[in-house]
Amino acid sequence: MAMKMVLRGNMATAYAAKLARVEVIPAYPITPSTLFPEKISEFVANGELKCQFIKCESEHSAMSACIGASATGARVATATSSQGLALMHEVVFIAAGLRLPIVMAIGNRALSAPINIWCDHQDTIAERDSGWLQFYAEKNQETLDLMLMAFKICEDHRVLLPGMVGMDAFVLTHTMECVDIPEQEEVDRFLPPYKPVYKLDVNNPMTFGAFSSPDNYMEFRYAVHMAMESAVKVIDEVFEEFEKKFGRNYQRVVPFMVEDAEVILVTIGSMTGTAREAVRLLRSKGKKVGLLKITTLRPFPKDLLKKYLKDAKVVVVLERNISLGFGGAVYPEIAAVFANAARRPKIYDFIIGLGGRDIVVEDIVKVYEIAMDALKAKKAEMVEWIGVRKDEIEVIK
Amino acid sequence: MAFKSVKDVPLGPYCHLESTLINKTGEWRNMRPVLDRSKCIRCYICWKFCPDVAIKILPDGNIEHDYEFCKGCGICANECPKKAITMVREE
Numbered sequence: 001m002a003m004k005m006v007l008r009g010n011m012a013t014a015y016a017a018k019l020a021r022v023e024v025i026p027a028y029p030i031t032p033s034t035l036f037p038e039k040i041s042e043f044v045a046n047g048e049l050k051c052q053f054i055k056c057e058s059e060h061s062a063m064s065a066c067i068g069a070s071a072t073g074a075r076v077a078t079a080t081s082s083q084g085l086a087l088m089h090e091v092v093f094i095a096a097g098l099r100l101p102i103v104m105a106i107g108n109r110a111l112s113a114p115i116n117i118w119c120d121h122q123d124t125i126a127e128r129d130s131g132w133l134q135f136y137a138e139k140n141q142e143t144l145d146l147m148l149m150a151f152k153i154c155e156d157h158r159v160l161l162p163g164m165v166g167m168d169a170f171v172l173t174h175t176m177e178c179v180d181i182p183e184q185e186e187v188d189r190f191l192p193p194y195k196p197v198y199k200l201d202v203n204n205p206m207t208f209g210a211f212s213s214p215d216n217y218m219e220f221r222y223a224v225h226m227a228m229e230s231a232v233k234v235i236d237e238v239f240e241e242f243e244k245k246f247g248r249n250y251q252r253v254v255p256f257m258v259e260d261a262e263v264i265l266v267t268i269g270s271m272t273g274t275a276r277e278a279v280r281l282l283r284s285k286g287k288k289v290g291l292l293k294i295t296t297l298r299p300f301p302k303d304l305l306k307k308y309l310k311d312a313k314v315v316v317v318l319e320r321n322i323s324l325g326f327g328g329a330v331y332p333e334i335a336a337v338f339a340n341a342a343r344r345p346k347i348y349d350f351i352i353g354l355g356g357r358d359i360v361v362e363d364i365v366k367v368y369e370i371a372m373d374a375l376k377a378k379k380a381e382m383v384e385w386i387g388v389r390k391d392e393i394e395v396i397k
Numbered sequence: 398m399a400f401k402s403v404k405d406v407p408l409g410p411y412c413h414l415e416s417t418l419i420n421k422t423g424e425w426r427n428m429r430p431v432l433d434r435s436k437c438i439r440c441y442i443c444w445k446f447c448p449d450v451a452i453k454i455l456p457d458g459n460i461e462h463d464y465e466f467c468k469g470c471g472i473c474a475n476e477c478p479k480k481a482i483t484m485v486r487e488e
Contacts, residue, residue: 099409160408198411207417210410215399219406226403 002186007179009143009172010035013079013105013165015179016147018049019187020103023074026054026065028084031117032107032173036079059084063091063102070100071208073199075151077102081169082109082123089127095162096131096224098209101154101194102162104132105147108269108320109169110355118356119169121268124297125321125329131224133163133231134298138272140177143167145248146295148182148191153238155194159231161224168270168320169356182246190245228299235296253304254293257283261290262313263368264345266305266334268294271318271352271359278364289368297330302337309334312345316371318364320353327351327383348374352386363387422449426469428484430462436481443473443482 007015014036017025027037043049052069056062059080070076080088085106095102110120124134135150137143143165150163167173200208212220232252239250254272257279258264267275272293282289292308294301309315319328326332331349338344350367353359363386374382400406437460444452444460451467452460462473474482 097409098411197408205414207412207414208409210412210416212410216406219400219403220410222403223406223408 002183003181005179005181006176007140007144008035008174008176009137009140009167010079010105010107010174011039012140012144012179013147013167014039014043015181016144017077017105018043019182019184020075020077020148020151020191021188021193022049022051022077024052024054024066024069024076025078026056026062026069026076027078028056028059028062028080030059030081030084032109032169033079033081033084033105035173036105059087060091063088063095066102066104067091067095067098067100068200070095070102071098071200073194073196073201075155075194076100077104077147077151079105079107081107082111082117085123085127086111089130092127092130092132092162094209097220099160099224099227100162101151101160103147103150103154104162104164105143106164106166107169107173108136108166116355117169119171119270119320120354120356121166121320122322122354124164124166125323127164128298128329131161131228132298133159133161133228133235133296134166135163135296136166136269136294137168137172138270138293140167140172140175140179141248142250143172144179144181145242145246145250148187149238149242149250151194152191153231153234156234156238157195157197159227159234160197161227161231166269171270180246180248186245190241231299232301232303235299250295251304252294252296252301253308254295255308256291256293258290258292258308258312260288262288263371264290264292264309264312264315265364265367266292266294266309266315266317266330268297268318268330269320271320274359274361275318275364278361278368281361282365282368287368294330300333305334305337306341309337309345310341310343314371314375315345315347316367317347317349318352318359318367319349322351322354331383346375346379348379348382348384350384350386357387421465422468423451423463423465426464426467427487428469428471429464429487430467430469430471430473430482431485432460432462433481433483434459436479438479438481440478442476442478446472446476448472
């Protein structure tokens with residue numbers, strides 16, 4: 001019988017790795033992801049998980065070891081955060097180019113400077129173009145479920161790309177919640193062992209990571225892009241199968257009260273729960289507000305965003321990241337969905353909760369009010385920072 | 398060799414080992430190592446150091462550069478204790 005446990009998000013992803021029978025876990029600890037390698041080493045020491053746990057000297061080495069291990073055909077997972085992911089950057093792209101389905105749990109944390117260990121999506125947003133699938137969890141149950149599904153999606157021969165599962169630092173990584181742990185037999189039926197197409201094998205030696213001159217490089221990149229596009233269908237299939245087997249529904253984009261909504265908020269990660277409360281509050285006052293949660297940022301869910309947002313008057317993007325010198329990173333992507341549409345909503349961007357600053361219901365209500373004022377004033381564009389004490393700083397003109 | 402279509406591109410940048418025999422990297426060379434066999438003491442230090450396995454030991458025990466693969470890095474000339482290898486600019 002399935003078991004319920006009170007777990008931190010990090011622990012839930014460690015349980016997911018155990019249930020997935022991961023064979024190699026190279027890791028280097030970093031706050032707020034340290035509990036993942038801690039729990040894995042405990043599983044290995046207790047004999048609960050048959051797995052090669054490699055203590056590496058840096059995150060760059062950890063990801064390099066992941067690549068080597070995955071190339072031998074093993075199922076591989078690791079975890080990191082912030083500066084650790086930034087140090088992996090170079091090899092993160094190689095994992096995707098080599099088509100290795102490594103799964104990595106990320107405790108989404110702000111990037112330095114100033115040094116800050118709290119929640120912020122900047123670390124994974126900075127790896128957005130790396131060729132890794134990106135999933136974002138809202139609660140601890142989702143960290144476990146998305147991690148399990150990520151293996152199945154990434155290892156599918158139509159995809160064969162690595163994937164990251166983002167969970168908000170501390171809000172999810174360290175907060176305890178009740179998590180349903182599926183039965184091992186059920187997981188085994190859902191997730192059969194990984195079957196590589198090619199692998200490093202002493203009896204059939206091959207070169208992995210060969211060089212490509214200008215006459216072939218674009219074809220390799222195009223193939224990765226096509227695999228990312230194919231992942232859309234595979235994700236939908238796996239989400240459906242997961243719901244049939246485990247009873248929990250997942251969607252690339254999750255709508256909430258959007259049917260007649262004039263204003264639709266778009267969120268990622270744990271702020272979604274707060275935004276849902278704000279939507280309920282505003283609905284109780286007769287405001288036509290809805291909410292979309294993005295679960296998969298890569299592949300980008302343009303089809304679903306178009307479907308849910310096309311009739312809205314205003315789209316309000318709430319982002320825990322900032323592309324300095326422009327605005328949030330998700331806002332231009334949503335704007336691009338409507339770039340050539342005859343009728344399109346106004347799209348406003350709000351930078352909120354950077355470096356772990358709390359996001360409360362009142363903040364979201366304030367965002368709604370600012371967006372409504374902007375709509376009345378027919379503002380063409382807007383990137384607004386919520387909660388910043390900015391009176392003294394002005395742009396030099 | 399350019400692939401005809403993306404359909405012909407392998408899953409990733411993988412290949413069987415013969416690709417290292419097909420690509421004649423000797424074409425990249427600017428400086429050519431030239432051996433003065435009268436100075437060579439057959440210590441094979443050059444053979445150990447060559448990063449491209451481009452020095453062959455002949456059946457008679459002499460060494461010979463494989464100019465199809467030698468990229469002209471000059472490590473052999475630098476390591477030779479008898480200064481039997483000189484680097485000469487390619488024409």
